[in-house]
Amino acid sequence: MWVRLVILGSIALVCALGVLTWGIAPEPGSRGFWLVVSRRGITVATMIVVAAAQSVATVLFHTATSNRILTPSIMGFEALYVVMQTALVFFWGAQSLAATDGLLKVAIQSALMVAFATLLYRWLFSGRLGNLHTMLLVGVILGMGFASVSTFMQRMLTPSEFDVLSARLFGNMSNSNPEYIPWATLVIGAVIVVVWTRRHRLDVLALGRETATNLGLNFRGEVTGLLVIVAILISISTTMVGPLTFFGFIVATLAYQLTGSSAHSRVLPFAFLLGLVTLLGGYFILRHIFSAAGVLSVIIEFVGGLFFLIYLLRKGRL
Amino acid sequence: MITLSNVSKSYAGKRVLGPISLELPAGGITALVGPNGAGKSTLLTIMGRLLEPDSGTVVVGEANVATTPSRELAKVLSILRQENHFITRLTVAQLVAFGRFPHSRGRLTAADQAHVENALEFLSLTDLRDRFLDELSGGQRQRAYVAMVLAQDTRYILLDEPLNNLDIHHAVGMMRQLRRAADELGKTFVIVIHDINFASAYADRIVALRDGELVMAGTPDETMRDEVLGALFDTEVRVRHDGAYPLAVYYR
Numbered sequence: 003m004w005v006r007l008v009i010l011g012s013i014a015l016v017c018a019l020g021v022l023t024w025g026i027a028p029e030p031g032s033r034g035f036w037l038v039v040s041r042r043g044i045t046v047a048t049m050i051v052v053a054a055a056q057s058v059a060t061v062l063f064h065t066a067t068s069n070r071i072l073t074p075s076i077m078g079f080e081a082l083y084v085v086m087q088t089a090l091v092f093f094w095g096a097q098s099l100a101a102t103d104g105l106l107k108v109a110i111q112s113a114l115m116v117a118f119a120t121l122l123y124r125w126l127f128s129g130r131l132g133n134l135h136t137m138l139l140v141g142v143i144l145g146m147g148f149a150s151v152s153t154f155m156q157r158m159l160t161p162s163e164f165d166v167l168s169a170r171l172f173g174n175m176s177n178s179n180p181e182y183i184p185w186a187t188l189v190i191g192a193v194i195v196v197v198w199t200r201r202h203r204l205d206v207l208a209l210g211r212e213t214a215t216n217l218g219l220n221f222r223g224e225v226t227g228l229l230v231i232v233a234i235l236i237s238i239s240t241t242m243v244g245p246l247t248f249f250g251f252i253v254a255t256l257a258y259q260l261t262g263s264s265a266h267s268r269v270l271p272f273a274f275l276l277g278l279v280t281l282l283g284g285y286f287i288l289r290h291i292f293s294a295a296g297v298l299s300v301i302i303e304f305v306g307g308l309f310f311l312i313y314l315l316r317k318g319r320l
Numbered sequence: 321m322i323t324l325s326n327v328s329k330s331y332a333g334k335r336v337l338g339p340i341s342l343e344l345p346a347g348g349i350t351a352l353v354g355p356n357g358a359g360k361s362t363l364l365t366i367m368g369r370l371l372e373p374d375s376g377t378v379v380v381g382e383a384n385v386a387t388t389p390s391r392e393l394a395k396v397l398s399i400l401r402q403e404n405h406f407i408t409r410l411t412v413a414q415l416v417a418f419g420r421f422p423h424s425r426g427r428l429t430a431a432d433q434a435h436v437e438n439a440l441e442f443l444s445l446t447d448l449r450d451r452f453l454d455e456l457s458g459g460q461r462q463r464a465y466v467a468m469v470l471a472q473d474t475r476y477i478l479l480d481e482p483l484n485n486l487d488i489h490h491a492v493g494m495m496r497q498l499r500r501a502a503d504e505l506g507k508t509f510v511i512v513i514h515d516i517n518f519a520s521a522y523a524d525r526i527v528a529l530r531d532g533e534l535v536m537a538g539t540p541d542e543t544m545r546d547e548v549l550g551a552l553f554d555t556e557v558r559v560r561h562d563g564a565y566p567l568a569v570y571y572r
Contacts, residue, residue, distance in 0.1 A: 068407055202426020206418060208408050212370050212401050217472070218394025218422040264408030 003268060006260065010275040017282035018046050024290045044180045046282065051186045052239050052246070053253075053277030058190075058197060059235035060250030061257070061266070061273050065208045066228040070258065071314065073251045078145030079236045080245035082115055085148040085155075091167045092155040115240075119233030120226070186238050193231055197270070204228075204266040246299060248306025253277040255313060321346050322367060322476065322510065327376035329362055329532075337362045337532040339376060346381075346475070348524035349502050349509040353516055355553050359532040360512045361402065361480050367510065368399030368478045380476050394422035398469040399478040402512075406453070412464045413449040416440055419471030439471035442497055458485035466494070470501065477501075479511045483518065491515075495522045520544050521565045528552050540566055 022042050028034030063074045075081075156164060197204070203224065207214050211221045239246065257273035258264070284302060288294050321343060328338030337359040344350050352360040365371040367378050369385045378385040380397050398419075410418075416439050420432040428436070440446050443463040453461055462485045469477055482498070483491045499522050501507045513519050519526050519540065526543040528535040530552055536543055543549075544566035549557040557570040 064407070070407055202421070205408075205426070206421050209406050209418065210404075212399075213404065213406075213418075215370055215390060216368065216394065216399050216469070217418060218391040220390050264410065 003261065003263070007271060007275070010272065010279060014275050014278040014282060017279060017286055020286045020290070021046055021282055024286065044183065045285070047180075047183050047187070048242060049281040049285070050278060051183065051190055052243050053281055054190050054194065054274050055186075055235040055239035056246060056250040057253045057257070057273035057277040058194060058270060059232045059239070060254040061269055062197065062204070062228050062235075063232045063250075064254060065204050065266070066225045066232070068208070068210050070255070071251075071310075073247070074232050074236045075145075075245065075247045075250075077119070077141035078148055079115060079119070079233065080240055080247065081145040081148035081152070082118055083237070083240045083245060085152045086114070088152040088155045088167060091159060091163050095163065115237035116230060116233045120230050182242055186242060189238060190235065193234060197231065198267075201266040201270070205264070208264065208266075244299065247303060248310055249277070249280070249299075249302050252302075252306045252309050253280060255309070321379075321381070322508070323379045324363075324367070325377050325379075327363070327366055327373045327378060329359075329366065329371070329373050335532060337366070338373075340532075340534050341376075342527065342534060342537065344508075344510065344525065344527075346508050347502065347506060349498060349511065349522060350525045350527060351519035351523035352510065352512045352527050352529060353514075353519055353552075354529035354535070357531075358529040360529055362532075363529065364399070364478050364480050364510065364512055365401070368397065369393060370399060370401070391422065394472070394474070396474055397476045397478070398472040398474040400465055400469045400480060400482070402480040402484055404465055410453055411450050412445055412453065412456070412467075413440065415453060415464055416445075416467045416471050419468040419473075422472060435471050435473055439467040442470060442501070443467045444493075459487060459490050462486060463490070463494070475506070476508045476510070479509065481512050481514065483513060483515065491518065498522065516544075516549065516568050520567065544568060 022039050023030075026035055026038045028038070060073055063072070064070050156167065159167065203219060206217050206219055207221070207224055207228070209217075214221050214224075253273050253276045254269075256276050257269050260276070261268045261272050263269070280302065281298070285298050288298050288301065323344075324340055324342045326339040326341055328340070329336055336357075340363065352364065354360050362371065366373045367380065367385065369378075369390070372386070380393075383393055383396055385393065385397070413436065416436050417428060417432075419439065420428060420435060424432045437446075440449055443466060445460070445463055445467055448456065448460060448464075453464060456464065462482070466479065466482055469479070479498075482494055486494055495518055498509055498511070502509055502524075511523075513523075523540060525537065526540055527537045528543060528548070535552055536548055544559050546557055546559050549555075549559065549568055549570075553570070555570055557568050560567045560569055
């Protein structure tokens with residue numbers, strides 16, 4: 003287990019160094035060289051934040067919902083992000099996207115998404131039909147509803163406004179705002195510390211409602227807490243690089259296979275490192291070998307989607 | 321002692337249980353018997369706080385099940401449901417170690433480890449300890465689940481059909497172990513059981529339910545009677561008294 007973790011960590015490190023230093027024209031050590039490295043450092047930092055947020059969020063979501071297929075995006079998170087961005091352009095025009103960039107907007111967006119998630123889960127869990135299937139169904143329907151509203155508004159936009167919007171909606175690792183990174187790191191760091199101290203509880207929660215209750219956990223409370231954490235992580239990731247539907251799924255599923263253990267103390271670091279290797283390695287190959295950096299998230303979604311389908315077909319059920 | 325007062329439960333306006341008031345003394349084995357749909361499992365899950373009753377209270381020992389923090393309750397009362405599906409892949413030893421969670425919060429001490437070993441040995445699972453649950457037969461898995469609640473080391477243990485999936489040998493073995501745990505360790509068992517003769521042979525008390533209502537509660541000698549069982553199961557039953565315990569014969 004430790005050997006695999008070290009190997010994975012080394013691969014991630016090599017990828018990071020590759021992304022940072024490959025093919026820089028100025029002499030190594032010169033001022034120009036460090037300028038390029040520090041610009042690329044923003045990309046690497048973004049990837050670390052996104053890998054941590056997505057992997058931890060997906061694993062926690064799987065634990066909270068006792069399934070290993072559905073991801074937070076199915077609950078309508080990213081659709082909410084898209085509808086918020088679209089509404090911004092729709093009501094105030096394309097320049098509003100640029101004008102409202104900044105920490106305040108990120109904070110408000112994150113708070114809105116967390117509030118939406120918490121309200122949804124509170125309502126669904128406390129209701130008479132408070133079970134997981136109802137909740138997922140409502141999540142899917144809400145997601146579809148948001149997507150339809152977005153599509154409707156997008157059709158009414160002028161082509162140039164639509165162009166600006168779609169550039170914003172496809173996640174772009176090399177184009178995130180460096181201003182968010184310290185805040186995102188801070189929040190995600192704090193969340194990860196909280197999650198780590200609760201790792202044994204998470205193992206128990208993964209056994210399902212009845213067994214976890216028997217072992218003395220307040221299941222509903224714990225799950226609500228977890229879902230709030232998931233909402234925070236996903237909203238940060240989405241705000242930084244846009245929607246990534248299948249990334250968390252690949253990373254979490256591979257982590258379960260590779261660790262050969264279900265303990266969160268093992269799965270979580272594995273998932274994070276796998277995410278990091280996927281992002282950094284993919285970026286390195288695309289950018290420096292195929293000169294096509296912008297399409298990383300498209301390719302991850304494509305491969306992830308295929309992987310999801312294959313997994314579903316092989317398993318044969320939810 | 322487990323005290324139920326006016327416990328009832330309805331689904332979609334249809335009452336499936338109660339109202340039932342009942343006192344079960346501490347110690348020994350209580351068997352809940354009755355036909356399918358009698359409310360046995362519903363009653364057991366309400367006692368084990370996995371299901372909220374529509375009305376009434378359950379007090380186990382000194383703890384009101386509805387108001388005591390789950391964490392405290394888990395040291396007094398454990399419950400095992402009939403069907404257990406986990407998304408995680410666990411070995412027998414890992415599963416049994418989870419039984420120590422209420423005491424250890426995930427960090428097993430030497431004492432916790434000893435409890436796990438005892439529970440494994442008690443159910444003769446020592447050889448299977450490193451096998452994954454999905455590699456076991458239904459009966460072995462059933463024993464592993466019971467070992468988990470035994471490792472939890474609570475005074476009160478509620479089991480929903482612990483003999484499910486067990487062959488004659490293992491069913492007898494399981495009941496002997498429960499009897500031993502009740503006699504030697506002073507545990508209180510409440511079990512849902514289908515085989516009325518197992519209840520007669522091992523239980524101290526039999527509680528008979530039908531259509532969600534309490535039909536009768538008493539010792540095996542009091543409940544194992546032709547007319548009681550016949551009416552309870554809607555089947556002609558003859559109870560024979562030629563052995564150490566009454567035996568119901570109803571096969572043809």
